[in-house]
Amino acid sequence: MTLRADLFFSFRSPYSYLAVGRYRAMAEEYDLAITLRTVLPIAIRDPGILFTGNPNAGRYIFIDAARSAQMLGIAYRWPRPDPVVQNLATREIAADQPHIHRLCRMGQAATRRESGLAFADEVSKVIWSGMADDWHEGDHLAEAATRAGLNFAELDAEAQADAEALDAEIAANQAALDAAGHWGVPTLVFEGEPFFGQDRIAMARWRMEQKGLTRRHA
Template identity: 40%
Template sequence: MAKLEIYWSFRSPYSYLAIDRLCAIREHYEVDVAFRPVRPLAMREPDFFERGRKQFVPYLMQDFPREAERLGLAFGLPNPDPIDMDMGTGKVAPEQPLMDRVMALGIAACENDRGLDFAKAVSARVWTGKPWSDDASLGDAAREAGLDLAALEGWASANAAKIAKTIEANEAEQLKHHWGVPLMVLDGEAFFGQDRLDSLEWRLAKRGLRRD
């Protein structure tokens, strides 16, 4: 069976814009989906926003709502931001408890073959401005994905080393193809960005992988 690897970030608005269509691809095509969460760029390259071009964030904040509206998706700023950083200077805090927690839960969800479902439920809160980081919100997201928050937390607590190794491996594999998210890799062929999902579906259909 064809293998589709998905590299995805909880802080990326473009990952949010892609998640519904990625779930649809999993449903409608004969493909083995491997969901591989990675940390946000602010953690992978902590100085990125300090040294980056000043146009990056203003353009993103113009483009993301526009794309969400075009796709008919709700949108809003994270409440709270999954990453602790000074948006004025771009300086990222050394400790990132919110992202550390949601990444651990995401890896735990992957162990239950529900990583994509959990990501969809969480991102639907993060990128529509809803509360997402408290136990009640994460518990609701877990239930939407067919999971139990306490069970995810228990597995994560007992498998900290495995989680760290999985994240490290995911990010190393991602960099073989691209540094950004969402990144989809179909049997070694990379498609970067939510605006390449049409290309991905074209390739899947061309290979005769559509179920219906």
């Protein structure tokens, strides 16, 4: 029996990047279908919430994400450019956001094709691994889409032509995350139970094993 789960994911979240490839590998190893559900990063969705906590939070995330990647053996560097145009010193979010909405819409378009997990993994590698400066230019995203088995030109055209409907689906993803009892990413939701963070993957697998998770036959 194929088990099913949802992965709530942000293209701006370093922890989402550190999780998505491992969840993709899990879905390939086990009889498991994981649906990628893209959400807008909190810096875009609700920056007021982002900046009400301790001012040390941002610095801690920078440190912790880098060391987590090092421990896991995952290539990592803060993106150039950042998917969210923001002054990290002043925390000011730019009014013009040329990257994040495009990424989110393409991610949701990939989910429509049941290839969201692969797309998010391949694109996240381009953005976060340090493999490319100016990841938004040239053929970087197109090649990532190809590696995920998708047609980039088709995705990009759909992201522009069907932006309103895609944005509604992305908003519905956020509502579903809220209903599952969490607000952050990455969060895997399995049978209504949320597992938040890149450090809860083993726990999510443990729960699935209790529910009959089995390896795929060779």
